[in-house]
Amino acid sequence: MADRKIFAGARVRAARTKVGLTQRELARRLEISVSYLNQIENNQRPLTASLMLTLAENFGLDLVELTSEGADRVLADLREAMADPLFGEAAPGLIELKSVAASAPDTARAMLRLYEAYRKANERLMGADAAMVGGPGPQTSYEEVRDFFHYANNYIDPLDLAAETLAASIGFALHGRLERLANHLTARHRISVMFEEPNSPDQLRRFDRASRTIVLNGRLAPATQYFQLGVQLALIEQAELIDEIVAGAEFKTRQAADICRLGLANYFAGALQMPYGAFLTAADRTGYDVEELAFEFGASMEQVGHRLSTMQRPRARGVPFFFARVDAAGTITKRHSATPLQFPRFGGACPLWNVHWVFGEHNGRIARQLAETPDGNRYLCLAWSEEKHTGGFRGPVRRYAYALGCEVTHASKLTYAADLDLTRGFEPIGISCRICPRTNCIQRSVPPMDARLEIDVDRREVVPYRLG
Incomplete structure (x- = not known):
């Protein structure tokens, strides 16, 4: 990503507005023309390295934030929502969605909230989800809070x-x-x-x-x-x-x-x-060894996994991780991501993901997977399961599986990658079947919502349709 062009118009405009500067005044401080600044704020021109440094030094903007994949979170959510047949041919293309996510993130989030409200209202009317018949309730509130942490990069x-x-x-x-x-x-x-x-x-x-x-x-x-x-x-x-x-x-x-x-x-x-500075130092020293960190900080592996996903303090960032907790029914009950990997907002997660392997086995032991998502990003995925007992032999037992991972560009910092070939052997996974474009997945549960299906009654394969 070293040669990636950085379009950060919304951030630059927000920083300028916050300190009460006009475009002319900011252009003068940056020693550029007003028209050039206008193009930057409208994402028509990328930021140069020298401009990013000047903005960081004079306006307190974090360089890592300027070059982060924050817009990718909004983009992934927009693509998933726009896959609904409701939009049909009117659905914006990828380039237009990228533009909205980068230049108008607040508008994009408002669109997502509106779509989610429509989807839930439609489900209630059709009786598709009996748990939500009673109208807006805890689920809606939980999802709103989930989005708060999601867009805060899970760091407060x-x-x-x-x-x-x-x-x-x-x-x-x-x-x-x-x-x-x-x-x-x-x-x-x-x-x-x-x-x-x-x-x-x-x-x-x-x-x-x-x-x-x-x-x-x-x-x-x-x-x-x-x-x-x-x-x-x-x-x-x-x-x-x-x-x-x-x-x-x-x-x-x-x-x-x-x-x-x-x-x-x-x-x-x-x-x-797990105090930030001490925990980050220990994580670097141990190669982000989850079990070792749990021992050193008197924490559970779940607590360590969750904490690793929050290590995004400006100017002192750790490896960006995603973290998820999945129950025995396959429902994601915790989800945090500081990586481009996005968890499905609607529906279940990809069944090819290794977090589904570890129930009944790998209890407390970490399983590894090299995975590639349809967007071409590659990850080192770690997973383990755990049983939580709160009583004796007949007491209730809760069973969970946990997923923790990072992009392969950071994997060399992890002890789990020491004996892995990070150049090949990546298994194809997706976000969810409803938006996954892969045409040859034998684990597909439902077709993509934006795909045309080809049905041949005289031919039967594992998946009973082909994607047109």
């Missing part, structure tokens, strides 16, 4: 910095860490922490505001107990900052705001458990 700078500061204050040493955090709550907020048998197997924590007592499930692993204590601490100590972030997001419903508030508290807890 003020919360991350606050968590890192607190972690340094209470000490990084694993031994006695939980006790020190509990002492901090007592000393600063007059809150006591207790460990006891839960009222129900699925209860993780409970905060009794009247007695100012936090009750943690005594059966939880220490990593989970620390995380849950960190979540409650965030809701108390970082309430003002969290409210400010939520208010800035301008969610449509109070429910979405509440869901985001909890998501931000979870984010803080993960950052407290």
Whole structure:
């Protein structure tokens, strides 16, 4: 991507507007003509290296952000939405969608919200999804919050910095860490922490505001107990900052705001458990070894995978990862991506992806896959499964599979790639069947929504149709 032309008109225009400069004033500071700047802001001319440096030095724009694949996230979502037969021949072409994603990202996101509202209304009317018959509910709110983190690149700078500061204050040493955090709550907020048998197997924590007592499930692993204590601490100590972030997001419903508030508290807890600077140093040193990092930071592999997907602090970025959690039914219940790989917004994920292999095997062991998506991007994909027990022999068990991966251009930094040939052997995967253009996939479940089908009643193959 070294020779890729950088079109960042929307970012340049936003930076100019933020400091109250006219095009003429900014052009004078950049020592270029007004017409040249106008072309840059309208994505008719790319940014040169010297202009990017000047913008970074004088306006605080991050070079990595200017050259990031942020527009690819919006573009992938637009392409998936436009594959709906609703648009038919009126669907914009790829070049036009790229232009909208790059130059008018807010408009593109508004279009996506409008399409999603249409799709859900249509499903309710047709009874296609009984869970949503009751109208807009938690699912809609969850998706709105998902998009908030998605477009924030899954990194929340003020919360991350606050968590890192607190972690340094209470000490990084694993031994006695939980006790020190509990002492901090007592000393600063007059809150006591207790460990006891839960009222129900699925209860993780409970905060009794009247007695100012936090009750943690005594059966939880220490990593989970620390995380849950960190979540409650965030809701108390970082309430003002969290409210400010939520208010800035301008969610449509109070429910979405509440869901985001909890998501931000979870984010803080993960950052407290694995402070950014120390965690990034350890990740580089260990070759991003998930199991080793889990041991060093007293965390679960799931917590480490999630944290790796957030390491996008400006001027101190780690390897950009995607991370997902999949339940036994194949539903993606967590999704974060700092890479061009996009998870399906509508429908299931590609069955050729290795995250589907690991249920029933590879329990706790990491499986590797070299994969290529239809857009030509190549990835090193890691996957493992885990069972979570909250009781005895007859207690409930939750089963999940986890996916973690990066583009092969970064794979050499990972210990998992040391014995792999990163030049060949890539398996074809897609985002979801409904938008995948591959014509020879024997695992295809449904045809692409924008494809013409050819049916031959006298010929039968594994897939009962051909794509025209």
